[in-house]
Amino acid sequence: MGNLLKVLTYNELDQGPNFFLDFENAQPTEAETVVWNQVNAVLEEAQGVLAELQSYTGAGQEIREAIQNPGDLRLQERAWSAVCPLVAKLKRFYEFSLRLENALRSLLEALTSPPYAPTQHLEREQALAKQFAEILHFTLSFDELKMTNPAIQNDFSYYRRTISRNRINNLQLDAESEVNNEMANRMSLFYAEATPMLKTLSNATTKFVSENKTLPIEDTTDCLSTMACVCRVMLETPEYRSRFTNTETLLFCMRVMVGVIILYDHVHPVGAFAKTSKIDVSGRGEPGGCHGHPTPPSAAAMPTGSLLMEAPRGHPWAARGEFVPLGGLGAPPLTASLAPCQMKGCIKVLKEQPSTSTEGLLNALRYTTRHLNDDTTSKQVRALLQ
Numbered sequence: 001m002g003n004l005l006k007v008l009t010y011n012e013l014d015q016g017p018n019f020f021l022d023f024e025n026a027q028p029t030e031a032e033t034v035v036w037n038q039v040n041a042v043l044e045e046a047q048g049v050l051a052e053l054q055s056y057t058g059a060g061q062e063i064r065e066a067i068q069n070p071g072d073l074r075l076q077e078r079a080w081s082a083v084c085p086l087v088a089k090l091k092r093f094y095e096f097s098l099r100l101e102n103a104l105r106s107l108l109e110a111l112t113s114p115p116y117a118p119t120q121h122l123e124r125e126q127a128l129a130k131q132f133a134e135i136l137h138f139t140l141s142f143d144e145l146k147m148t149n150p151a152i153q154n155d156f157s158y159y160r161r162t163i164s165r166n167r168i169n170n171l172q173l174d175a176e177s178e179v180n181n182e183m184a185n186r187m188s189l190f191y192a193e194a195t196p197m198l199k200t201l202s203n204a205t206t207k208f209v210s211e212n213k214t215l216p217i218e219d220t221t222d223c224l225s226t227m228a229c230v231c232r233v234m235l236e237t238p239e240y241r242s243r244f245t246n247t248e249t250l251l252f253c254m255r256v257m258v259g260v261i262i263l264y265d266h267v268h269p270v271g272a273f274a275k276t277s278k279i280d281v282s283g284r285g286e287p288g289g290c291h292g293h294p295t296p297p298s299a300a301a302m303p304t305g306s307l308l309m310e311a312p313r314g315h316p317w318a319a320r321g322e323f324v325p326l327g328g329l330g331a332p333p334l335t336a337s338l339a340p341c342q343m344k345g346c347i348k349v350l351k352e353q354p355s356t357s358t359e360g361l362l363n364a365l366r367y368t369t370r371h372l373n374d375d376t377t378s379k380q381v382r383a384l385l386q
Contacts, residue, residue, distance in 0.1 A: 020240045021230050023133060023249055023256075026126035035110045039131045042096075042103040046138045049096050052089060053142060058151025059083045063158045080162060087159045090152065091179055093142075094187045097197060100135060101204040107132045108208050111223050112215060118223040122230065132227065135201070136259030137252055143195040143368070144360060156191055160184055195368050198259075202266035209267075224264045228346065231257035235349045251357055257346060258361045262369055271371025273343060273381055347384045 028036035059082035066072075066079035110128050111121045122129045146152060163184065179187070193199045209220050231253050234240040244250055265272035347365070350358045366385050371377065 020234060021129055022126055023130055023252060024245060026130045028127035032125050032127050035106050036127055038106055039103045042099045043134055045096060049093060050141055053145045056149060058155050059086055060151055060154060083155050083159050086155050087179055090156060090187060094190050097200045101200050104135055104201055104204050105208055112219040118219055118226050122226060133256040136256050139197040139201055140255050140259045142197045147194060152191060198262060201263055205267050224260050228257055228260045232346050232349055254350060254361055258364055262364060265369040265371050270376060273371050274376035343381055344384060
């Protein structure tokens with residue numbers, strides 16, 4: 001029990017993988033233990049991070065009073081004393097994102113390594129697939145809390161202004177030893193993102209693909225699309241839903257499905273919403289380009305599933321800001337796509353649930369994806385999300 005169970009008679013889902021992934025009871029096999037332990041050490045901190053972020057109230061009152069009374073030293077000290085422990089907390093969140101990035105990399109290595117295909121990995125390594133889902137669940141939860149709490153940006157901005165002002169006046173504050181200027185710059189970039197954890201995962205996934213040139217790129221993209229399909233199938237299939245013993249698992253499954261779609265959409269230059277391209281793009285293009293090089297394909301012209309990288313320095317396309325297929329001009333065509341997973345089906349299954357459970361997830365698809373409003377997105381998909 002607890003294995004991925006094949007559905008043999010559910011004809012409506014023939015175009016997608018039909019699996020039950022046991023999010024409630026999956027346990028690591030001996031082969032999974034090393035990676036599972038590494039990732040689990042990070043995930044054990046996740047709930048604590050979310051609890052701290054949820055209770056984050058900020059120092060808005062103290063900051064306002066200090067700004068309104070710049071000559072009152074007592075109010076300046078009060079604001080500084082209120083902000084410093086909050087900035088230390090924000091630093092811990094940022095450092096956790098770095099550990100989460102490493103955990104994601106470990107999972108991607110395990111779930112895409114040869115000789116198995118991503119679907120086979122999910123069947124064989126359910127415990128790691130569950131951890132991947134838990135990272136996505138945490139990411140959506142963290143970013144949702146961050147987006148609805150403007151105090152985070154306000155507190156950190158006040159901290160940086162105060163540090164800069166005191167540096168000009170040749171004053172050294174104790175807090176600088178914990179969050180120095182270099183760390184503050186990195187944290188500033190992190191919190192400037194509307195969805196900082198998602199950005200972390202997106203960058204980590206793209207970096208993983210670019211650094212593992214011997215690994216077929218579609219193995220990584222298929223891992224993402226397959227996870228989305230698995231979640232949708234479980235939500236649509238009564239037999240699978242009945243296997244959930246905890247009502248929270250249903251919401252968990254929906255959040256994971258949305259999270260992996262958003263991550264997929266951020267990783268791909270054409271995103272998760274594009275119609276399946278029938279153009280055979282080999283990456284070599286046609287003659288007639290700059291100085292005998294083939295004409296560069298635009299991102300929109302690449303098939304769904306293609307990953308691009310900036311043209312290397314010195315290449316004729318680089319000066320024009322063009323992109324080449326990740327893996328080089330001779331890279332094979334990439335066709336991994338969320339299309340078989342039927343994006344409309346994913347959205348419909350969300351809209352069939354009570355709005356109190358899914359409105360936030362639908363908003364995440366509306367406002368945190370990159371390609372929903374592209375010309376390649378079908379009118380039907382746009383209409384479903386309006």
